[in-house]
Amino acid sequence: MEQHPITKAIRIRTDQTNEMEHSSPLFLTSSFCYDDAEEMRATFADENDNNIYSRFSNPTVQEFTDRMVALEGAEAGFATSSGMSAVFASFMGLLKSGDHLLSCNAVFGSTHTVISKYLPKYGIAYSYINADASADEWAAAVKPNTKMIYIETPTNPGLDIIDLDLVSAVAKKNNIIFNVDNCFATPLGQRPILFGADLVVHSATKWIDGQGRVLGGIVVGKKELVKEIHAFCRSTGPSMSPFNAWVLSRSLETLDVRMERHAKNALYISNALENHAKISSLKYPFLPSHPQHNIALKQMQNGGGIVCFELKGGLQAGRDFLNNLKMLTLTANLGDTRSIASHPASTTHAKLTDEERLTVNITPGLIRISVGLEHQDDILNDIVQALENC
Numbered sequence: 001m002e003q004h005p006i007t008k009a010i011r012i013r014t015d016q017t018n019e020m021e022h023s024s025p026l027f028l029t030s031s032f033c034y035d036d037a038e039e040m041r042a043t044f045a046d047e048n049d050n051n052i053y054s055r056f057s058n059p060t061v062q063e064f065t066d067r068m069v070a071l072e073g074a075e076a077g078f079a080t081s082s083g084m085s086a087v088f089a090s091f092m093g094l095l096k097s098g099d100h101l102l103s104c105n106a107v108f109g110s111t112h113t114v115i116s117k118y119l120p121k122y123g124i125a126y127s128y129i130n131a132d133a134s135a136d137e138w139a140a141a142v143k144p145n146t147k148m149i150y151i152e153t154p155t156n157p158g159l160d161i162i163d164l165d166l167v168s169a170v171a172k173k174n175n176i177i178f179n180v181d182n183c184f185a186t187p188l189g190q191r192p193i194l195f196g197a198d199l200v201v202h203s204a205t206k207w208i209d210g211q212g213r214v215l216g217g218i219v220v221g222k223k224e225l226v227k228e229i230h231a232f233c234r235s236t237g238p239s240m241s242p243f244n245a246w247v248l249s250r251s252l253e254t255l256d257v258r259m260e261r262h263a264k265n266a267l268y269i270s271n272a273l274e275n276h277a278k279i280s281s282l283k284y285p286f287l288p289s290h291p292q293h294n295i296a297l298k299q300m301q302n303g304g305g306i307v308c309f310e311l312k313g314g315l316q317a318g319r320d321f322l323n324n325l326k327m328l329t330l331t332a333n334l335g336d337t338r339s340i341a342s343h344p345a346s347t348t349h350a351k352l353t354d355e356e357r358l359t360v361n362i363t364p365g366l367i368r369i370s371v372g373l374e375h376q377d378d379i380l381n382d383i384v385q386a387l388e389n390c
């Protein structure tokens with residue numbers, strides 16, 4: 001009987017050892033041994049699936065990968081040392097000099113740096129398109145040498161929702177790889193492959209870990225594409241630590257229940273703050289006021305754990321708000337059990353110009369809240385008192 005992906009994420013595991021352990025063992029080793037020279041030769045010739053070196057493969061890392069593949073409904077995957085190494089590998093494993101990358105303009109700050117500063121050094125051109133572009137605008141942005149479309153949905157930090165069906169149709173018509181960053185939604189909130197994505201990337205550092213402990217990334221998708229990404233990573237070395245994989249694999253066992261609570265808290269906070277006197281606008285995908293609310297309902301199972309709002313007082317109000325918080329944490333992360341507040345204009349997206357930030361709706365007073373697992377009233381009370389004092 002076919003199991004639900006949530007069950008697979010809990011029950012998929014490495015083979016039990018002679019110790020008959022219930023929790024999966026941790027294979028904290030750099031290399032693996034062979035019984036004889038012939039077995040070693042056959043392994044290096046790719047005639048079997050034996051492990052060679054943990055930069056290439058590792059049983060603990062493979063368990064985490066297999067669980068993520070099951071959750072996303074993918075054919076294969078490869079885990080990396082961080083979310084950004086997963087994003088970079090998804091580009092460099094499949095693009096070459098002379099190719100063109102088409103991306104939504106609202107992307108994470110480091111992703112923007114990779115696309116705009118480093119890809120051109122390898123002869124890979126790029127262009128941006130608005131997150132709310134129409135099907136005709138997406139089609140018009142495709143060039144003869146476009147090899148990949150890359151999007152975030154929801155976007156970081158502005159929570160724009162991009163229609164996966166719409167972009168997928170453009171990619172399929174033009175035989176273009178469709179690559180989706182699913183970090184904000186997680187596989188429990190959205191499964192882009194069901195809507196035509198060829199690749200899905202994650203920063204496992206965020207909701208997947210869920211407790212701010214370890215770094216990790218992963219790319220899942222079509223087997224033939226993941227094979228090329230694996231080959232790139234095998235030689236260049238952005239491999240996931242077995243220890244981090246063990247932690248992340250354990251985290252997947254509670255992802256479903258955690259994201260249910262995160263989303264419930266986030267919706268509660270959004271409803272309570274939407275008409276606050278100090279806030280000029282607030283965005284959360286499952287609020288009817290969100291510009292792409294209908295798209296979110298179509299392709300997302302919940303609204304996720306991120307809420308963003310614009311303070312009427314601008315840049316100084318944003319700083320004052322952060323300084324007045326008593327419980328919420330100020331840190332360079334999201335997706336933690338503990339609620340986190342950040343000011344993107346002065347942190348994650350500070351390297352963008354003022355014009356670039358405004359183009360992707362990162363205004364001076366924008367605040368991003370990663371809603372944690374604390375009691376919803378405690379989260380709300382801290383935000384409200386900080387608003388009243390800024």
